[in-house]
Amino acid sequence: MTGSNGHDVTIVDACTRRGEGGSPTAVLADDIALSDSTRRAIVRQAGTSHAAFVDARAGTTPTVRFFTAQGELTNCGHGTIAAQAFLLHRRRAREHRARQRTGGRTFDTTAIRRDDGIEVWFDQGTVELQGCAAAGLDGILAALGIRPDDMATDDSPCVASPGTPRLLLPVAALPTLLSMRPDLRRLAAECRRLGYLGCFVYTLSPTRGAAAARMFAPAIGVGEDIVNANSTGCLAAHLFATHRDSSIEVEQGHTAGRPSSVFATATATREGISARVGGMATIRSGSNGAASGEAP
Structure with a gap:
C-alpha cells in the first residue's frame, strides 16, 4: 500500500500459525533522509504495532531499523522475520541465506519459501x-x-x-x-x-x-x-x-x-x-x- 506520505509499505504477517494469524508488521525500504519522527508517523499510519525500515543497498549487508509509534527499538524478533520475508519476496527467490545488521550487531538469517508462506530463522545471539x-x-x-x-x-x-x-x-x-x-x-x-x-x-x-x-x-x-x-x-x-x-x-x-x-x-x-x-x-x-x- 502507498500511504499519504508517498512511501510504499508492505504489510507482513509475521509468525503465522498454519498459515493464519501472526503479527501484522509494516515493512518498507528505508530512506536515510527520513527523520525518526517521520518513521514513527509511518507506523501510526500503517496501523501496526511495529515497522521495519530496510536499507538493502547493493553490495552491503542489509541494515534494518525498527520503530513503534513511540520510538526506535534496539531489535525486534518478529520484525526481523517480517523484514527477511520482505527481502526474499522482493528478490523473487526461493531461498536466501544472508546477514542482517540491527542495533550494532550483524547476524545470520535464513529465508525459505514454503507452500504456506516464508520460513525465516535468525541468530539471536547470546541471551x-x-x-x-x-x-x-x-x-x-x-x-x-x-x-x-x-x-x-x-x-x-x-x-x-x-x-x-x-x-x-x-x-x-x-x-x-x-x-x-x-x-x-x-x-x-x-x-x-x-x-x-x-x-x-x-x-x-x-x-x-x-x-x-x-x-x-x-x-x-x-x-x-x-x-x-x-x-x-x-x-x-x-x-x-x-x-x-x-x-x-x-x-x-x-x-x-x-x-x-x-x-x-x-x-x-x-x-x-x-x-x-x-x-x-x-x-x-x-x-x-x-x-x-x-x-x-
Missing part, C-alpha cells in the same frame, strides 16, 4: 539470564492482576536479555494466562522502574517443548504484543539453562484473535547460551500485491 528478586516482583504481579499462588511451582521468574532485559514470568495454568487483564499504566511504570522492556508471561504445556505466552510491553508503547519472537528465544535459553528443553514452540496471539507460533532453539557457546529463533511469514499486502506463498 543473558539472571534471577529476579522477590522484592521487585510484587509490583509487577499486582499490575498484571495475578497472585503469587498463580505462579508455577516448578519454575522461577527470570530476567533475560538478548540486548534489552525483559521479565520471563511462569504461571501454572493456561486459564490464568488467558484471563489476565493487566493495569497497563501501572505495569509500564513498574517496568520502567526495574529497567524491563516488558513482561513475557508463559505457561509450559504438558507436551514437551511447547508453551503458550503473552507479552505486555506498555513501557515502549505496546500494551500487548501479538507476538514477541525475541522473548521466545529468551525462554528457550532459560529452559536450556534449567535443564528442561533445548527447543520450544510458543503459541501466542490467541487473546488478540491472531493465533501465532514462534520456534526457538538454544545451545551453549563460549560466550554463553545462544538462541536461534524462527517463524513463518505471509506477505499480506504491498506495492506488488502478491502473496508470499505464491511462486515468483
Whole structure:
C-alpha cells in the first residue's frame, strides 16, 4: 500500500500459525533522509504495532531499523522475520541465506519459501539470564492482576536479555494466562522502574517443548504484543539453562484473535547460551500485491 506520505509499505504477517494469524508488521525500504519522527508517523499510519525500515543497498549487508509509534527499538524478533520475508519476496527467490545488521550487531538469517508462506530463522545471539528478586516482583504481579499462588511451582521468574532485559514470568495454568487483564499504566511504570522492556508471561504445556505466552510491553508503547519472537528465544535459553528443553514452540496471539507460533532453539557457546529463533511469514499486502506463498 502507498500511504499519504508517498512511501510504499508492505504489510507482513509475521509468525503465522498454519498459515493464519501472526503479527501484522509494516515493512518498507528505508530512506536515510527520513527523520525518526517521520518513521514513527509511518507506523501510526500503517496501523501496526511495529515497522521495519530496510536499507538493502547493493553490495552491503542489509541494515534494518525498527520503530513503534513511540520510538526506535534496539531489535525486534518478529520484525526481523517480517523484514527477511520482505527481502526474499522482493528478490523473487526461493531461498536466501544472508546477514542482517540491527542495533550494532550483524547476524545470520535464513529465508525459505514454503507452500504456506516464508520460513525465516535468525541468530539471536547470546541471551543473558539472571534471577529476579522477590522484592521487585510484587509490583509487577499486582499490575498484571495475578497472585503469587498463580505462579508455577516448578519454575522461577527470570530476567533475560538478548540486548534489552525483559521479565520471563511462569504461571501454572493456561486459564490464568488467558484471563489476565493487566493495569497497563501501572505495569509500564513498574517496568520502567526495574529497567524491563516488558513482561513475557508463559505457561509450559504438558507436551514437551511447547508453551503458550503473552507479552505486555506498555513501557515502549505496546500494551500487548501479538507476538514477541525475541522473548521466545529468551525462554528457550532459560529452559536450556534449567535443564528442561533445548527447543520450544510458543503459541501466542490467541487473546488478540491472531493465533501465532514462534520456534526457538538454544545451545551453549563460549560466550554463553545462544538462541536461534524462527517463524513463518505471509506477505499480506504491498506495492506488488502478491502473496508470499505464491511462486515468483
